[in-house]
Amino acid sequence: MPKHLVFHLAVTTAGALIGLTAVSSTAEAAVPPLSHPRIVAHFDRPAGQVAESVVVRPNGSADVGFILSRQVAHVTLGGHVEVLATMPLPADGGVNTPGPGAAAVTGIERTGDGTLYFLYSAGDASLTGLWKLRPGGKPERVAALPAASFLNGLARDDRTGNFYLTDSTQGRVWQVGSHGGTAALWAAGEDLAPTHFFGANGVKVHNGAVWVSNLDRGTILRIPLTEKGTAGPHQVMASGLDSVDDFAFTGRGDQLLAALNVPSKVVLITPGKAGRIVLDESDGLQNTTALAVDGDTVYVASGALTTGGDANLLTAHLGHHD
Incomplete structure (x- = not known):
């Protein structure tokens, strides 16, 4: 377990959840709290199986990126964990990886043909970048990123x-074409930069914009996609989110669920309304890291980085009635 990562998370995000606000010109009806939370898989935390990302397959099973064991894995409907790939360590063992000081698999996406795309940061120019894994294949890097980057969402x-x-340590958003190739710097600025540890973290493309969370600053930004595909003016859409990691939209306008890492909570954020805690430690959350919404099912990953407890994957129902 990289002690640098635990130390920074514990020290820089020890504040309480305060001043939670959401900014929007249009108010939306709040979704009722999540119901029927259930832990569907327990991960091998001592072996480094700390889920940092989650993506849902058409059948409801999930694929995850394990940050500390450098693995991409599949979680079956029955909760069984199948390791699909383990990334190689750099020559220095990963100690020069920016941020945590450990090589790490982080963000993950899936295309319709079953290909998984994921991020690997190793403090090594020959390894750091965007990778893909075809079904039954081996990992292949499709875009190189600077060794000084810690790629996250x-x-x-x-x-x-x-x-x-x-890029959490450099406070940047990079763009890579659909087939890989050269990465282009797409957005940067103070509102994406870290203040102590990690800046730009979670990312989603939604309603004509790229949305980005900033862990240190406790904010979620909306960056419009212009007609030319460039980044428009940044707008703070939510603030006061203690150690906000990943987030996911509920499918109801700009309403979203945000994972708060150190407090081990999931907060529902509806534009124009106060934030609402909908899952917490009592539901089994321990250092909430990642979220995905598939229809009316919400997937929540817990890493147990600072709690040292149960790293797991939980599902809950996004209901229509209280």
Whole structure:
């Protein structure tokens, strides 16, 4: 377990959840709290199986990226964990990886043909970048990123096929074409930069914009996609989110669920309304890292990085009635 990662998370995000706000010109009806939370898989935390990302397959099973064991894995409907690939360590063992000081598999996406795309940061120019894994195949790097990057969140624009990658230590958003190739710097700025540890973290493409969370600053930004595909003016859509990691939209406008890592909570954020805690430690969350929404089912990954407890994958129902 990389002690640097635990130390920074514990120290820089120890504040309480305060001042939670959402900004929007249009209010939306709040979705009722999540119901029927259930842990569907327990991961081998001592072996480094800390899920940092989750993507859902058409049959409801899931694929995850394990940050500490450098693995891409499949979680079956029965909760069985199948390791699909383990990434090689760099020559230095990963100690020069920016941020946590350990080589890490992070963001993950899936295309219709079953190909998985994921991020690997190793402090090594020959390994750091966007990788793909075809069904039954071996990992193949499709875009190189600077060794000084800690790549974290990954999102794909379904309209163009372009990928958007967050760099948490450099405070940047990179863009990679649908078939890989050269990565282009797409967005940067103070609001994406870290203050102590990690800046730009989770990322989603939604309603004509790229949305990005900033862990240190406790914010979620909306960055419009212009007609030319460039980044428009950044807008803070939510703030006061203690150690916000990943987030996912509920499918109801700009309403979203945000994973708060150190508090081990999931917060429902409806534009124009106060944030609402809908899952917490009592439901089995321990250092919430990743979220995915598939219809009325919400998938929540817990890493147990600072709690040292149960790393798991939980599902809950996104209901229509209280």
